[in-house]
Amino acid sequence: MSISLSPPSVPPVLLRFEQLGKTYDTPRGPYPVLENINLEVCRGEFICVIGHSGCGKSTLLNMVSGFATPSHGRVLLDGSPIERPGPDRMVVFQGYALLPWLTAYENVQLAVDSVKQDLTVHERHEIVKEHLELVGLTTAADKRITQISGGMKQRVAIARALAIRPEVLILDEPFGALDAITKEELQEELLKIWNTQKCTVLMITHDIDEALFLADRLVMMTNGPAAGIGEVLSIDFPRPRSREDLMEDPLYYELRNRALDFLYNRFAHDEDEKA
């Protein structure tokens, strides 16, 4: 009798959410935002998180970036609990969070200079240049943030995040403010970059089609207070993906209907109930 001891071909877990919860103190008493979050994210995975506003999606990712600390449980990165922000986890916000008085180049440079102090000026310059090129901004490198479009601003923010070579890229609804065509272009570029850099991505979105195009798994959140993970949808389309291929796959319609059902039926959200 022989037992195969070869390791299973499962990629190692990079992030582990253990019994995670977050409660805010309010004048009316404690308000539980999130409760009992358990999730494992493998190295190199692309995860999208979807849920109605107020479901604690941003709070959840803030505990990965280290901007917020858990009230219960913990988030482990490579086995160590996350306690503070760090350059191994970079965040891209919907509002870009760029310095408007600097150029595109200078915005990226600022991040590289503060994190990669051990490199030479030339090496740092190469990194900035390489990442601006990656997002197609070589010709616009010397433009001020105020002079460029929303799509280009978000490209700068992505270049800045990636230039630090983070292990985890956190995107908080990055394309929510962009028009449909620019949004599609940026989604395609993001996938290309993710493919070359092999980073792990956590992305908040409100857009089911965006999640189906990008993610390996879609984490669907229930409504707050005390929101949790309602269902995790595996999105097994082959990669590289194209929108046309997805539309021709019966699985696309199945997954889409399942997510719609979750969000508009099982966990529908009515603004009227609030306040």
Added chain:
Amino acid sequence: MTTLVDVQDLEKNFPLSGGGHYLALKGIDLQIHQGEFISLIGHSGCGKSTLLNMIAGLDLPTAGAVLVDGETVKRPGPDKMVVFQNYSLLPWLTVQENIGLAVDEVMPDLSAAERDAVVQEHIQMVGLGHAGHKLPKELSGGMRQRVAIARALAIKPKLMLLDEPFGALDALTRGNLQEKLMQICNEHQLTAVMVTHDVDEAVLLSDRIVMLTNGPGSRIGGLLEVDIPRPRQRMTVVHHPSYYSLRSEIIYFLNRQKRVKQWQAKPHKVLARHGLEKVNLDIGFVPLAACAPLAIAEAKGFFRKHGLDEVHLVRETSWRGVTDGFLDRTLDAALMPSGMPTWMTAGGHGSEPLPILTPLTISRNGNEVTLARRLADAGVRTVDDYREWLRSHNREPHTLGIVHPASMHNLLLRYWLAASSIDPDQDVHLQTLPPAQMLADLKDGSIDGFCVGEPWNFRASREGHGIPIVGDLEIWNGHPGKVLGVREDWALAYPNTTIALTKALLEACQFCADPAHWTEMGELLSDRRYLGMKKELIHFSAAPGRTTEGGEFAPHGEPHHLFFGPGVNRPSRTEHLWIMTQLARWSEIPFPRNYVEILERICSVSVFSTAARELGLEDVSYQRGAIELFDGIPFAGEDPIGYLNAVSVHRDFSVAEIPLAPPRPLSA
């Protein structure tokens, strides 16, 4: 239905700062009925907001006119309220003060108490009863837009105009507001026009969707009727068979606009070489097993061998893409359903007749009718069972999927149903759907079945969602499936290229007919450039009657493709005449009084004969006999009108002269 808004031959020119003009809109005609909800959709810069502004009276047309209730719109007014994306609320006023301002202005004759009642009623209507005293800055974006909607409705406009009202909101908040708006529109019978670029929003809310082409000179490129009953709810809408079909039609339209723009941005030269007038060809196809000869001609170098150095295969997601590619000349040639040359030549696509000719039949057979598993589980195994089942379940909508009105799927399915006393228009509803979606619909129960080419029947059976009920072998063994089609003016401009293309594909057809090559073909087609699915799902088989091991699939004989052999590839006038009778029978086209002329122009037998002779394949070109379908009624083609009058499930069909311009080569 009374017409509330009448847009007549509208044109809008904007003067440019450097002199000259920009033509934004041209030739816009649109009638909007009382109580209708219309969406305007198109890419940025297509002039959809410009059109809305002219209906609102915020801008005036350069030519043509907009009439509301019979009067020309000259200025904005309270009868036409606009809701903007940015809400446009006064930030220093509360919710009720914002609404009150509008009510006081427009309804000065009411008493203060009456005006206040109007304000309160509309605050309640949008579900903001708890927020009347709040300032806009204390509200979320979704709530602010509710205030703007309440303000617009409070003054009882005849017409509500919405310019991307939910564009600034996240997708899920947008969803909630859409439902609220839909509910209000229903309860108050509002007439509304909404600009949007959100496809789902347009389908959910609209009675009709106006699709605008790209500027300059944008026009109405398509008008879709949303036949989903009201009141609507998002989840029931999503499961309605029309939903994904409308959605994919709009996405198709928008992608097409994008593609045409990209195509126009590139130079397109005609490259002549090797004695051929054009060697750079864009050839369209739809991913089905029958596209094998095109893929093989590319992979095995048959195009190149015959001098066609730069052939590019263009994968279309639907046959509609092929039709449009011929209309706007972005395609040189295409694999098409065998009914499409007749259909387009007779103007079945809804515009000017466009003569299309076919020099080659590429495949025969390969189709099957599949019924949903749930029907089989309920005991439906034959067409007679299905008829009984339809009679005993007559309250449900019974939808069957087809891929195109001019496809053999549609014609054979209709023929088969009609011959079995099922009226294909009254007892069931035939809906054009993309194949992938048919499978999804079959699975979730929104359709009863479909008639489609391989590999979709095999796939439905393999994945357990459907059971094949009848194969085309049993309806008409050897019917023409797909043909090579080109525009007549294209063929006249490039005669030697037409022959070379026919030769390359005829040789590829011969290759595809050899069983020794079927494994290789399945592997090739599984590539994402072609079908993009597992190779186990794509298979070619030998003979009728052979049943796959396990016996589950094709108890009626596999829908094997015929790619080559005696009488297989030569275009047949009798067959195209039969197709013509069927298209007329089901009112896709009138029966052409000049059908002899049309057949002459469609069937390019001479090109086929030249190609076959030059390849040394004279023996493949013999004449096929009279057509006989499963019901034993022969069709020899001597008396097509008599034949049409004798068919069961008889309809009144029209006979008309199809005016075709004399054959003329394409001018560069």
